[in-house]
Ligand SMILES: Nc1ncnc2c1ncn2[C@@H]1O[C@H](COP(=O)(O)OP(=O)(O)OP(=O)(O)O)[C@@H](O)[C@H]1O
């Protein structure tokens with residue numbers, strides 16, 4: 001593996017592949033990650049809110065049985081390994097996208113894997129809101145929905161952004177994994193050229209690009225979280 | 235008017251071995267419109283529980299709270315939320331929304347009732363002016379001192395023009411100078427708008443500074459209540475005396491005097507009696523010889539009070555002394571039982 005890194009021919013070969021395929025692959029990785037994260041947030045955010053607000057002492061208590069069921073579902077989805085989950089959701093993927101291979105098809109298992117994770121992250125963020133603040137809102141006559149929308153979520157925005165960054169970088173990693181069973185993007189390139197065709201230079205290049213993408217998302221997210229936090233004196 | 239009648243609140247205890255905590259037992263208090271009513275007591279006396287029962291943040295186990303004749307316990311959730319616009323609250327920890335500007339914190343209760351934006355903004359600016367922070371509209375709470383944050387919280391509590399303002403240890407997190415400026419602000423608002431204020435505190439000085447009436451809460455029970463001057467000059471309960479005369483002889487045996495002595499407390503109010511040799515006069519005029527068991531002075535509102543506990547040898551001496559002393563201007567005397 002290491003040998004190929006010192007072989008001029010393998011570099012030239014790799015460069016051709018990088019030139020012709022990397023731009024599209026990088027784009028695919030980015031759009032799959034962003035779309036999957038967006039859909040996962042659409043499901044995971046309300047679910048996370050329910051996990052906090054629906055508790056016995058929450059602002060919108062829900063039946064204990066329902067809360068138990070929600071928690072169990074989230075835990076099960078969180079504990080199935082992503083590769084297995086992708087295969088398990090094939091029927092759903094076929095139903096939604098029409099096929100189980102290709103870049104758009106990989107979005108379905110990514111969303112299924114990510115929304116319970118995001119729900120837990122949202123739950124964590126909302127639990128950080130000072131209970132006294134919620135009590136203040138109640139004392140001023142706020143309804144449960146008003147407390148959720150005007151107090152709990154806005155007050156935890158910096159934490160939600162930090163956790164959103166964790167989510168997007170994790171989903172980026174999953175999207176690379178989806179290359180194994182037909183997903184597109186940098187993951188597919190790393191597996192196809194590196195694992196199947198021993199072109200390690202290409203594989204390393206793809207991995208480096210993935211690392212760079214994680215770095216970019218992470219530093220952007222951290223910056224946004226800090227900028228948004230009005231508790232800091234800046 | 236707030237009428238608290240036979241209010242009882244029992245909590246399930248989290249301590250092992252104790253199943254229930256009776257935070258409030260049969261509490262009855264009437265608070266009149268325009269009062270600044272103090273509720274004072276030691277930590278754990280049930281003050282916060284009581285004030286939270288007034289706006290039903292805590293559901294009473296038994297008893298009723300009537301606000302202008304309306305029993306809050308009987309209201310639906312929705313009606314209760316509407317009623318809370320009239321009974322707002324400020325807290326020890328200010329509880330501002332940290333991600334909103336001061337202006338937006340003040341408009342928060344108005345948003346809840348759907349007040350148009352421009353009108354809410356105008357009202358908030360008025361209130362910023364009232365609490366003395368017109369230049370802080372765009373600042374975030376983290377950029378303010380504790381005292382300034384409490385001013386914003388007061389402005390927010392006033393936004394919906396409530397009839398009642400509940401203050402739970404509102405100055406306990408502040409230094410003495412800031413405390414007195416916040417208390418002055420509350421007093422001013424009370425005088426200007428006639429709002430009824432309920433002040434929860436464990437500090438005597440807070441009650442002395444702004445309250446006209448007070449209830450002393452002790453172990454979930456109202457030990458005594460009434461006019462601040464009356465209660466503080468002649469506390470009739472053991473809890474009251476512990477608060478008002480923390481270092482007095484009431485809680486220990488007097489320095490001089492036998493165990494079969496009778497004791498009385500004299501309170502000098504104002505200056506008229508201060509220069510008279512009262513105890514010597516009493517010995518000469520009615521022949522009662524008294525020893526001094528304890529003494530303290532106190533400032534209540536704008537009055538100076540001096541208080542003495544005297545010991546006399548017999549019940550007849552006690553009666554003579556009480557009659558003699560109570561005939562003097564600005565002096566009042568009462569028997570005290572040292573060990574109750
Ligand atoms: N939610 C609760 N569950 C169980 N016990 C409670 C609860 N809230 C209060 N208590 C108990 O009720 C009693 C009165 O509490 P409360 O907070 O009203 O006291 P307080 O007078 O406000 O004290 P402090 O001056 O320390 O604030 C205490 O013994 C407390 O432990």
Ligand SMILES: [Mg+2]
Nearest residue numbers: 281282283403
């Ligand atoms: Mg308290």
